[in-house]
Amino acid sequence: MREPVEVAVLGTEALGAYTLVRVAGAGIDVGSPGQFAMALDPDAAGYLARPVGVFRLEDGEVAMLVDPAHRVGGLGGARRLRLLGPLGHGYDLTAAEPASTLLVAGGIGITVLPGVPLAIGGRPRMLAAFRLPTQAAATALVDADTRVVLAPASVLDALELAAITLVLGAGPTGLMHALAERCAAAGVACQVALEAPMGCGFGACYGCAVELDGATARLCLEGPVVDARRLAVAR
Amino acid sequence: MTLLAGLRLDHPVLNASGTLDAIAARDVLGDATLGAAAHVTKTIFPDARPGNPSPRIAETAGGMLNSIGLPGPGIAAFIDDVLPRTRTCVGVTPVIVSIGGESVSDYERLAALLDGVPGVAALELNLSCPNIESGCISIGADVAETLLVTRRVRATTALPLLVKLSPSVSDIVALAAAAVDGGADAVTLTNTARGLAVRVDTGRSVLGGPGGGLSGPPLRPLALAAVYAVRVALGVDIVGVGGVDSLATAAELLAAGATAVAVGTATFRDPTTISRIAAALAPPTSIEAR
Ligand SMILES: Cc1cc2nc3c(=O)[nH]c(=O)nc-3n(C[C@H](O)[C@H](O)[C@H](O)COP(=O)(O)O)c2cc1C
Ligand code: FES
Numbered sequence: 001m002r003e004p005v006e007v008a009v010l011g012t013e014a015l016g017a018y019t020l021v022r023v024a025g026a027g028i029d030v031g032s033p034g035q036f037a038m039a040l041d042p043d044a045a046g047y048l049a050r051p052v053g054v055f056r057l058e059d060g061e062v063a064m065l066v067d068p069a070h071r072v073g074g075l076g077g078a079r080r081l082r083l084l085g086p087l088g089h090g091y092d093l094t095a096a097e098p099a100s101t102l103l104v105a106g107g108i109g110i111t112v113l114p115g116v117p118l119a120i121g122g123r124p125r126m127l128a129a130f131r132l133p134t135q136a137a138a139t140a141l142v143d144a145d146t147r148v149v150l151a152p153a154s155v156l157d158a159l160e161l162a163a164i165t166l167v168l169g170a171g172p173t174g175l176m177h178a179l180a181e182r183c184a185a186a187g188v189a190c191q192v193a194l195e196a197p198m199g200c201g202f203g204a205c206y207g208c209a210v211e212l213d214g215a216t217a218r219l220c221l222e223g224p225v226v227d228a229r230r231l232a233v234a235r
Numbered sequence: 236m237t238l239l240a241g242l243r244l245d246h247p248v249l250n251a252s253g254t255l256d257a258i259a260a261r262d263v264l265g266d267a268t269l270g271a272a273a274h275v276t277k278t279i280f281p282d283a284r285p286g287n288p289s290p291r292i293a294e295t296a297g298g299m300l301n302s303i304g305l306p307g308p309g310i311a312a313f314i315d316d317v318l319p320r321t322r323t324c325v326g327v328t329p330v331i332v333s334i335g336g337e338s339v340s341d342y343e344r345l346a347a348l349l350d351g352v353p354g355v356a357a358l359e360l361n362l363s364c365p366n367i368e369s370g371c372i373s374i375g376a377d378v379a380e381t382l383l384v385t386r387r388v389r390a391t392t393a394l395p396l397l398v399k400l401s402p403s404v405s406d407i408v409a410l411a412a413a414a415v416d417g418g419a420d421a422v423t424l425t426n427t428a429r430g431l432a433v434r435v436d437t438g439r440s441v442l443g444g445p446g447g448g449l450s451g452p453p454l455r456p457l458a459l460a461a462v463y464a465v466r467v468a469l470g471v472d473i474v475g476v477g478g479v480d481s482l483a484t485a486a487e488l489l490a491a492g493a494t495a496v497a498v499g500t501a502t503f504r505d506p507t508t509i510s511r512i513a514a515a516l517a518p519p520t521s522i523e524a525r
């Protein structure tokens with residue numbers, strides 16, 4: 001049986017408005033970009049584990065980016081973590097070419113993207129949308145040709161799909177739906193990493209319900225990355 | 236060995252209904268039962284149900300609230316598809332099917348449909364879900380209705396019957412006694428307690444449903460009180476459920492009078508919980524020890 005792995009937190013640092021949590025990387029399988037792990041701080045009062053994107057840094061350490069303003073931000077105070085993962089389905093990158101792939105990140109959604117450039121063998125373009133200028137510091141985690149869009153400007157206005165054959169999105173549900181529609185209209189393949197409250201990460205709690213193909217599905221099993229056409233059907 | 240409602244179990248630790256999908260657990264974790272001595276299914280209703288709107292779960296001090304709303308495929312698809320696949324996943328582990336309905340006749344019908352279906356070891360009547368509008372807890376909060384539904388199901392099937400009650404009732408002993416009078420072989424104490432979390436900015440429930448069910452460690456004292464009260468009053472088998480997440484907390488419910496315990500929310504936190512407790516309670520007998 002797969003079990004949670006306990007790791008020591010090596011350091012926690014501010015990355016603009018977010019917090020980067022670095023843990024010992026030995027023995028951790030971070031999976032493919034878009035997959036996630038359930039992270040539990042066994043010393044904290046919060047009872048449930050939280051879903052996090054986990055990625056490997058250049059020095060072999062493993063890291064997570066958390067938003068102190070959210071529930072998951074509590075992990076920023078952890079001395080040790082129990083990680084269960086990798087879980088779920090990540091991006092299908094078999095057809096991804098760096099020159100024609102566009103990453104679209106909304107806020108903390110960027111945390112599932114750092115592994116993409118390595119996985120596709122080059123620097124893609126990235127549009128990264130944030131509410132606050134200090135959040136844009138997170139773009140340093142993704143080796144991409146990046147353009148930042150700050151609220152109230154809309155990332156959709158900055159979306160340029162002419163030379164793009166594949167869009168990889170990650171972020172809030174509303175943005176992902178809008179992105180799915182734009183890509184469908186332009187005939188561009190699109191995969192989106194969705195967000196939902198997750199209690200377990202392995203299909204047990206039914207907390208992570210989302211609408212896919214017009215029916216309710218458990219995001220931890222079917223996603224978090226889904227083909228964007230599955231959202232378009234739902235609308 | 237544990238004898239529960241006539242079932243011979245390897246040890247006294249089960250999963251709580253609605254907190255373990257054996258098929259998903261097998262696929263994702265490589266273990267369908269997570270070590271439970273019997274597998275309890277999610278409560279199944281006569282018809283397919285979509286469940287409640289999101290958000291369906293929220294953390295609360297030391298535990299959680301849920302308003303899942305019992306999504307499921309309905310009994311026909313359960314018998315034709317989900318149950319056979321579940322049986323394949325859990326192997327020889329007995330399967331206890333949890334049933335729910337909006338009326339006494341719903342329960343009766345489900346029991347009739349499940350009676351004789353291969354692989355159903357027992358039925359658990361969920362008379363206690365706080366997250367649906369009619370039936371279920373409105374039956375299980377009423378002594379006469381609890382007696383009636385148990386009696387009618389008892390007349391329908393010879394399968395061992397467990398009746399699962401809510402802690403959010405005024406007289407748990409009277410309800411358990413009604414279940415026993417009606418023919419229940421065991422009572423499961425308890426389901427989640429009725430709870431609520433409110434968003435201060437909107438004045439509305441944090442969850443998509445009107446309220447939620449409280450589970451995890453905050454529920455433990457309520458479950459203990461229910462188990463103890465029923466144990467003192469009645470000689471019936473009891474499955475203790477509520478905040479079990481360690482050997483110590485399982486032992487506390489067993490000491491209060493539970494015949495077995497079931498683990499729910501703690502499995503979400505750590506999927507090894509059931510097997511750890513089971514191993515601590517029933518260490519595999521070594522050759523020397525025999
Ligand atoms: C997410 C969730 C879903 C549940 N679904 C069901 C269900 O379908 N049927 C049922 O009888 N109880 C259900 N329960 C209640 C549990 O079986 C159990 O009685 C309760 O959670 C208390 O145990 P715990 O503190 O170990 O979680 C559910 C509980 C949770 C947290
Ligand atoms: S997170 Fe529990 S079912 Fe998906």
